[in-house]
Amino acid sequence: MPLKDLKTIEFGNEADFKKAFGEITKLLGKDRVSTDKDILEIHSTSSFSTHQATPDQRPQLVVYPSTTEEVSKIMSICYKHSVPVVAFGGGTSLEGHFTPTRGGVSIDFYNMGEIISILDDDLQAVVQPNVGWEELNEELANHNLFFPPDPGPGAKIGGMVGTSCSGTNAFRFGTVKDWIISLKVVLADGTVIKTRQRPMKSSAGYNLTGLFIGAEGTLGLVTEITVKLTPKPDNVSVGVFSFKTIEDSAKAVAKVVQSGIKPNAMELMDDVAMKCVNHSGETSRIWPEEQTLLFKFSGFTPRDASEQLKAVERIARAEGCTSVQLAVTPEDVDDLWAARKHALWAVQAFGGMNKRVWTTDVAVPISKLPDLVKDTRKDLDDTGLFSAVLGHVGDGNFHAIIVYEPEKIAIATAAVERMVDRAIALGGTCTGEHGVGLGKRHHLDHELGPEAVNTMRKIKLALDPKCLLNTDKVIQVDPNDKTILEAN
Amino acid sequence: MPLKDLKTIEFGNEADFKKAFGEITKLLGKDRVSTDKDILEIHSTSSFSTHQATPDQRPQLVVYPSTTEEVSKIMSICYKHSVPVVAFGGGTSLEGHFTPTRGGVSIDFYNMGEIISILDDDLQAVVQPNVGWEELNEELANHNLFFPPDPGPGAKIGGMVGTSCSGTNAFRFGTVKDWIISLKVVLADGTVIKTRQRPMKSSAGYNLTGLFIGAEGTLGLVTEITVKLTPKPDNVSVGVFSFKTIEDSAKAVAKVVQSGIKPNAMELMDDVAMKCVNHSGETSRIWPEEQTLLFKFSGFTPRDASEQLKAVERIARAEGCTSVQLAVTPEDVDDLWAARKHALWAVQAFGGMNKRVWTTDVAVPISKLPDLVKDTRKDLDDTGLFSAVLGHVGDGNFHAIIVYEPEKIAIATAAVERMVDRAIALGGTCTGEHGVGLGKRHHLDHELGPEAVNTMRKIKLALDPKCLLNTDKVIQVDPNDKTILEAN
Numbered sequence: 001m002p003l004k005d006l007k008t009i010e011f012g013n014e015a016d017f018k019k020a021f022g023e024i025t026k027l028l029g030k031d032r033v034s035t036d037k038d039i040l041e042i043h044s045t046s047s048f049s050t051h052q053a054t055p056d057q058r059p060q061l062v063v064y065p066s067t068t069e070e071v072s073k074i075m076s077i078c079y080k081h082s083v084p085v086v087a088f089g090g091g092t093s094l095e096g097h098f099t100p101t102r103g104g105v106s107i108d109f110y111n112m113g114e115i116i117s118i119l120d121d122d123l124q125a126v127v128q129p130n131v132g133w134e135e136l137n138e139e140l141a142n143h144n145l146f147f148p149p150d151p152g153p154g155a156k157i158g159g160m161v162g163t164s165c166s167g168t169n170a171f172r173f174g175t176v177k178d179w180i181i182s183l184k185v186v187l188a189d190g191t192v193i194k195t196r197q198r199p200m201k202s203s204a205g206y207n208l209t210g211l212f213i214g215a216e217g218t219l220g221l222v223t224e225i226t227v228k229l230t231p232k233p234d235n236v237s238v239g240v241f242s243f244k245t246i247e248d249s250a251k252a253v254a255k256v257v258q259s260g261i262k263p264n265a266m267e268l269m270d271d272v273a274m275k276c277v278n279h280s281g282e283t284s285r286i287w288p289e290e291q292t293l294l295f296k297f298s299g300f301t302p303r304d305a306s307e308q309l310k311a312v313e314r315i316a317r318a319e320g321c322t323s324v325q326l327a328v329t330p331e332d333v334d335d336l337w338a339a340r341k342h343a344l345w346a347v348q349a350f351g352g353m354n355k356r357v358w359t360t361d362v363a364v365p366i367s368k369l370p371d372l373v374k375d376t377r378k379d380l381d382d383t384g385l386f387s388a389v390l391g392h393v394g395d396g397n398f399h400a401i402i403v404y405e406p407e408k409i410a411i412a413t414a415a416v417e418r419m420v421d422r423a424i425a426l427g428g429t430c431t432g433e434h435g436v437g438l439g440k441r442h443h444l445d446h447e448l449g450p451e452a453v454n455t456m457r458k459i460k461l462a463l464d465p466k467c468l469l470n471t472d473k474v475i476q477v478d479p480n481d482k483t484i485l486e487a488n
Numbered sequence: 489m490p491l492k493d494l495k496t497i498e499f500g501n502e503a504d505f506k507k508a509f510g511e512i513t514k515l516l517g518k519d520r521v522s523t524d525k526d527i528l529e530i531h532s533t534s535s536f537s538t539h540q541a542t543p544d545q546r547p548q549l550v551v552y553p554s555t556t557e558e559v560s561k562i563m564s565i566c567y568k569h570s571v572p573v574v575a576f577g578g579g580t581s582l583e584g585h586f587t588p589t590r591g592g593v594s595i596d597f598y599n600m601g602e603i604i605s606i607l608d609d610d611l612q613a614v615v616q617p618n619v620g621w622e623e624l625n626e627e628l629a630n631h632n633l634f635f636p637p638d639p640g641p642g643a644k645i646g647g648m649v650g651t652s653c654s655g656t657n658a659f660r661f662g663t664v665k666d667w668i669i670s671l672k673v674v675l676a677d678g679t680v681i682k683t684r685q686r687p688m689k690s691s692a693g694y695n696l697t698g699l700f701i702g703a704e705g706t707l708g709l710v711t712e713i714t715v716k717l718t719p720k721p722d723n724v725s726v727g728v729f730s731f732k733t734i735e736d737s738a739k740a741v742a743k744v745v746q747s748g749i750k751p752n753a754m755e756l757m758d759d760v761a762m763k764c765v766n767h768s769g770e771t772s773r774i775w776p777e778e779q780t781l782l783f784k785f786s787g788f789t790p791r792d793a794s795e796q797l798k799a800v801e802r803i804a805r806a807e808g809c810t811s812v813q814l815a816v817t818p819e820d821v822d823d824l825w826a827a828r829k830h831a832l833w834a835v836q837a838f839g840g841m842n843k844r845v846w847t848t849d850v851a852v853p854i855s856k857l858p859d860l861v862k863d864t865r866k867d868l869d870d871t872g873l874f875s876a877v878l879g880h881v882g883d884g885n886f887h888a889i890i891v892y893e894p895e896k897i898a899i900a901t902a903a904v905e906r907m908v909d910r911a912i913a914l915g916g917t918c919t920g921e922h923g924v925g926l927g928k929r930h931h932l933d934h935e936l937g938p939e940a941v942n943t944m945r946k947i948k949l950a951l952d953p954k955c956l957l958n959t960d961k962v963i964q965v966d967p968n969d970k971t972i973l974e975a976n
Binding site: 119120121122123124163164165166170174175177178187191192193194195196197198199200201202203204205206207208210211213214215219230231254257258259260261299300301303304307308311363364365366367368395396397423424427428429430431432433434435436440443444447448449451452453454455456458459460461462463474475 | 607608609610611612651652653654658662663665666675679680681682683684685686687688689690691692693694695696698699701702703707718719742745746747748749787788789791792795796799851852853854855856883884885911912915916917918919920921922923924928931932935936937939940941942943944946947948949950951962963
């Protein structure tokens with residue numbers, strides 16, 4: 001299935017699209033479809049996406065189904081008339097995931113945001129795709145339960161499944177794929193499948209659940225998600241460790257990982273990121289503007305958590321940690337963590353709101369993290385652009401936020417390309433948790449080899465032979481597609 | 489892709505097979521191929537498999553490659569001549585996974601049993617498929633590292649990937665899919681792919697690693713595995729809790745799971761299983777022959793482990809636990825755990841070696857475990873056959889071992905069918921960790937619905953259009969295949 005042997009995708013013609021839009025409008029009623037220019041615009045890209053949509057990369061129709069059955073009918077219509085379809089949730093993805101490169105329909109899951117059930121006794125919940133992880137955890141707190149994956153603020157669980165996201169809790173709790181029991185999925189032709197029942201584990205048949213997670217809506221549309229939950233962590237505290245050099249902090253991370261201590265989270269924020277957070281005024285304290293590691297602990301007993309903290313402190317001091325501060329009240333913990341979660345906005349605000357921001361991530365084996373961090377920090381400094389580095393370093397997952405004037409995009413692009421190449425050369429990946437979308441598609445051949453990418457293409461074409469579902473994302477399926485060259 | 493729309497698979501004719509065997513023999517040399525009757529027999533089934541091979545379900549050639557490149561060349565030859573291929577590792581699978589229903593070649597990975605590297609600093613190891621989990625852990629102990637998945641004794645990591653296995657450690661550590669970083673896979677036409685580099689997490693492209701795990705060799709042959717490791721658990725102790733009724737023990741399990749306490753393992757053995765273990769003489773103590781829960785704990789400190797134990801004891805006593813015994817010395821812990829791991833043989837030995845044994849598993853949401861356990865125990869008693877129930881109950885995963893005279897197979901079969909139907913009706917799965925093979929293929933439609941199974945068939949045919957790889961396993965791809973009706 002090499003790309004060169006494939007043909008250009010043939011969608012329906014203008015008349016086919018018109019018929020499809022008419023049938024969908026009849027199905028949903030006029031109130032649940034839109035051709036409003038602003039609405040189409042919102043569904044084409046976001047200000048913080050690395051991929052800025054070209055003027056023709058707009059949906060022609062935005063639709064708001066309320067049920068799996070309606071999504072299925074919409075897909076049947078689009079399949080019949082060969083109309084491409086993109087799913088839209090929180091709109092927080094970073095790599096152009098929801099940009100409709102071929103026009104067609106954008107399915108906005110706005111009306112499918114219900115927590116269907118919380119199954120306390122099974123530590124599970126059933127949700128619709130537009131439930132946000134923050135909103136779910138707010139509700140779960142009343143049940144003393146917790147759903148660990150915590151990507152960017154505003155992300156919805158449907159999109160989180162699509163991008164195979166994670167967040168700060170992944171070091172202890174794993175990524176979103178570890179927290180999905182089962183999916184209801186609408187396939188390209190409208191067929192509805194359930195990938196699994198809801199036992200905690202199963203080895204019955206191919207792992208369809210795992211296949212749809214991270215497929216970015218290119219293999220099917222997720223309309224219902226059964227998630228796994230855990231009792232809410234107890235005795236939470238946060239330790240803030242300052243270091244003179246970023247390399248020292250990364251070495252401390254590697255040592256903690258190798259020691260087997262399992263903090264809930266292990267976050268890096270460099271001096272620039274700390275400065276931006278202080279500047280944002282979002283925390284009640286002023287934090288040292290140094291290379292900083294944030295460790296979150298929880299334990300079966302308070303003593304348990306504090307013993308882990310002491311052990312981490314010993315390791316950190318041996319690697320050059322110069323000061324340790326603690327946040328132990330729930331308010332302090334939430335405050336500090338919120339600052340970390342809003343770092344993107346803090347950095348963007350500090351760098352200048354009239355500029356553009358590029359947020360990107362890579363991940364490497366943990367022993368390679370110090371090299372990656374050191375070389376990338378230096379490389380970014382050399383560009384002269386304003387940037388902060390941070391990340392979920394316990395997983396070897398490292399982020400850069402680059403603020404740049406639009407005319408300097410080539411400098412930013414080149415720095416990101418070098419960062420990805422560096423990560424791949426160190427045995428890592430072009431993205432640890434943001435996904436591929438349009439922005440990182442061209443790295444897959446390099447990272448995995450063309451034969452692995454061909455295997456992905458075979459799966460894509462087996463499940464979506466007309467290439468209707470989020471066309472052009474993750475892997476290129478059209479040899480004549482110039483999407484990436486046209487972008488930016 | 490409904491089965492009825494597919495055609496009967498057409499393999500090569502006798503001359504094609506002969507050509508293929510000649511080419512493979514030339515490639516490997518006569519010492520690394522075999523047509524010896526006993527060797528072919530060993531590669532057709534095992535005494536403890538639920539599927540006993542019919543006389544024609546034998547490989548025609550058993551081959552022993554030493555490298556990925558040789559496996560690739562063997563597959564190229566078989567692809568060219570349309571010869572079916574089955575992989576063989578430890579031979580410990582239970583559902584007829586390695587029975588060559590269509591003759592052809594059995595690839596025995598005997599010569600690919602090397603631990604290629606242990607990457608201490610990254611908590612990873614790279615192994616060939618015929619490395620056993622016990623052997624790997626023996627070597628890892630020298631590095632103070634640990635690979636948690638622990639299926640039946642003798643299982644090899646290649647096969648463990650194939651069946652998506654788990655074992656006693658899954659409650660705390662997860663199943664094998666949580667411990668695989670990356671796979672090298674030979675596809676049906678001989679193409680070699682690497683599913684991922686080796687960062688701890690990635691969201692780059694489709695999750696091919698996850699797709700090959702649990703595919704039982706039907707999508708590709710795994711020839712190299714990069715596994716994730718963890719520092720060896722410290723301060724291990726085992727608590728043995730006795731209960732009057734099996735339902736009480738299952739209720740205690742559900743309560744512990746819901747409490748959020750995370751023992752490393754939580755095992756059920758009923759009174760029959762305990763009697764068999766005592767009878768086997770494999771443990772140095774005589775254990776109470778009651779409904780028994782075994783909890784394994786480890787902790788960051790000894791106090792940490794003992795506090796968890798106390799909390800579990802409180803829950804267990806409230807659910808009717810009558811006695812608690814502790815194994816705290818490493819010898820006691822190993823001793824008791826070894827007895828649990830050899831329960832299959834202990835039950836078989838007690839039940840009568842001239843009889844056959846049927847080992848099967850299902851899994852349900854944890855709240856449904858008490859119902860499943862109670863009803864299944866009663867149902868098995870009503871059959872009049874000798875049986876023990878046990879399992880990794882922390883995951884809602886439940887096993888039955890049934891010993892029966894060959895002429896009573898219909899009674900055993902019917903009891904297993906009812907157990908599976910019961911699990912599926914409770915929202916569970918026909919197999920939590922043994923896989924589908926031939927033995928449970930017919931349950932998939934019922935468990936997942938025909939559309940999900942059709943989706944699996946699409947993936948199978950996309951990656952293996954000639955249906956050469958472990959034909960007839962997991963999903964039926966030949967409408968005229970009567971494999972299951974002919975069996976047993």
